[in-house]
Amino acid sequence: MCVVCGCSQTQRNRVPAPAHPSRPQGQASPERLLAQAATAASDDAAAPETGPRIDPLSGDLDYGAGAARVSVPGLSQVRAIKLEHDILGANDRIAAQNRAHFAAHGVLALNLVSSPGSGKTTLLCATIEALRRRHPALPVAVIEGDQQTAFDAERIRATGAPAIQINTGKGCHLDAPMVAAAFAQLHRHEPEQAHGHSHSHEHEQAHGHSHEHGSGGHGHDHAHAHAHAHAPGHDHATPSLLFIENVGNLVCPALWDLGERAKVAILSVTEGEDKPLKYPDMFAAARLMILNKIDLLPHVQFDVARCIELARRVNPGIEVLQVSATTGAGLDDWLHWLEHELGHDHGHEHEHAHGAGHAHASEQALRVRVAQLEAELAQLRQTVAAPS
């Protein structure tokens, strides 16, 4: 790049660029002033900020153009920058990449969230074993999030399913780069079980962004685009299931999109029935609430109906299942739900007994809303079209 003005011509060119006629040294030309300013500023050739504003046509210098409107020796100009960037934007970009990645590989990814001790891992172990009986060919993998220890991943591995433990240290939630990195590890460590086909180069490429996250926060956008040039539908699209067990915490994980299809909130009946209202963000973000440990209902004070009512106050569309991971009660409903999401609920008796009435109600409410919006739109169109 030209060091004088930043144009694309190089000074090493045999013929001097006609745009920069040579001048005796020391003589200040407008171009030269601009050049000094340009090298002082950042490489994207932003206007010089330490010095005056220079009129590009006349070379005039304006020391009062900054926000301070005056030049004070020793004091630099202050300027305002409009940013309007989402604070979670860097995470959300990687989450979008994860989502595209999962879709391209036929992976149904679910983000399991709950407070500690709700029985997530027990439910997962029971689910994996039940799925193996029903769908022996369905690959199931787990990403485990905890602050410390690999106990949960070991419990999952004991079922024969591949698992990767993420220790967040002091962190209170998983984020999208962690999941991208863990998913890459799953492929490296369990290629046979997890997917049974080799396409290692894509994964090297696809998961490079986990490093970029630490160094810059920007630049993730392009790393992934080409890795997904292939359309879903060929051999990669063999359906598989990925459970992401988030850190036990009903607050923080609500905000972090990991690229999952849905968040599943697990609430055990040994907790308070008012938790959905106490931790509304999590239940608002979840598509499904699983009430776990229902075998203990006779022994605890837990009003199931009230709990569901409170959950629907914060999320009118939330689906609800009642399960006991230890006795297996209600597990079939949960397996149906998974099969439905996987897209292979092939015609068997599947009546959506769970919360069917409600799903219907919220669907109807949505239809009503669509109709209202359409009416509003029609009205607005009329207003616009009407001659004033």
Place this chain on the structure above:
Amino acid sequence: MHEASLAGGVLQLVDDCAQREGFARVLELRLEVGQLAGVDVAALRFALDCIAPGTRLEGARIELVETPGQAWCLGCSTRVPIAQRGDPCPACSSYLLEPTGGMELRVLDLQVSDD
């Protein structure tokens, strides 16, 4: 406690911006935090104060602009203000609310200096 992570996200955005725009420090930073964004404003402010020393945010005046929560009420088909999720519609007491505003979590703008 996720406010600490969010503060880190703010600092990352500021640092990225500094690389593009070439400034040394931030004098003033304005953040927009929606009432329904799931963020405790006091905790976020505390987290920002904690990470600021030694960064471009050191000494910066930080303004947190809270935007009100808003929802579309399926019960009475109007746009209504809500302070938090789980609150009923102030007009018809329905809980069939679809939040439409107040979920923002953004860096709005900053005043920067070059030294």
